[in-house]
Amino acid sequence: MKKEKLILSVIAVVFGLLVAGCGLYFFRAAKTNPNANTKTISFTSPTPTSPPSISLKLNQPKDEEVVSSKSLVVSGKTQGNAIVVIVTDSSQDVVTPSSDGEFSTTVDLDEGQNTLEITAIAPNGESVSDKMTVTFSQEEF
């Protein structure tokens, strides 16, 4: 009697494993796309272009920023031997960055929207610009 129980238990375990294995196989097969429906997409790498010799990264201000102070700090980073020209609606300034390219200066804003154009010019004449709008307003809303 004990022997019969043992044999039937072993058969039950094997049968259970078989059913579970089949279930898992069909589940995975149903999730896989048939080869006929797959499409191979190849990406062509873009033509390499020569990187610009000058860069400009502004830390502040941010485009479309609204400030409540008339004085605005403009700071950022470019290459060390460049000059940075900051033009606003009513003023202009030329800043020489430090040897590691960091620069910072203060400009005065007019009431309302101000267009700021910050241009870094390399000694070879190459330049890069960033244009932004900064609004000076003390209106509460």
Next chain:
Amino acid sequence: MNNKNLLCLFLAASLFFILPSAYAATQPSVSSTPEDNATQIRDRLITNIASRVAQLKLVEKRGIIGKVNEVANTQITITDSQNNIRFIDVDELTKFSNPATKGAFGISDITKNSTVGILGLYNKDSRRILARFIDVISAPAIIHGGISEINNVDYTLKITTQDGRQMVADIENLTRTYSYTQKDGLLRAGFSKIKENSSIIVIGVLNKTEENRLTATRVMFFPEIPLNSK
């Protein structure tokens, strides 16, 4: 009786390998103790507060400049300085102004292609600005490039911009001219000091009839920096 037991054992062992995961996944966790309820309330509160904070940060003050494309009763469509189309909502609190107009000025007075400065509340979700102040303004044009030709008779400069455009800048009596050198810094200079093949920045007003012409209000030239060869 023994056979029944064996059959039950057989079925139980078979199901043992199939059902456990599905059973575990479908079983809801039952929690009804006071501590669990308190935890649930706390989590719900945290979620609500976070949502409220996100809503508060969703709107911020912004100021933009753009050219008007279309004007409707409660909306203005503009193209901003980065060439993006922007939608501006207008309500009864929006104030309009135009320095060129002395009387009352409203949304119906704003015309297509005019340049406007807008100050309002920007919604990060809808990406629209609810305008509080709309002013008709005249934004200056700023060009930079190299001086390719100087006309000493007409007092004009032909400038090649970095993107290859040819622009003509008219120098007027009121034009302020500056020169920048490493030694002297930024100094006032005259038209005669401007040299060909050097870098220049011109700030002015674009000509309404000629697309590639502007009247210079300010000129900054850099005699030590050559015309960009690229």
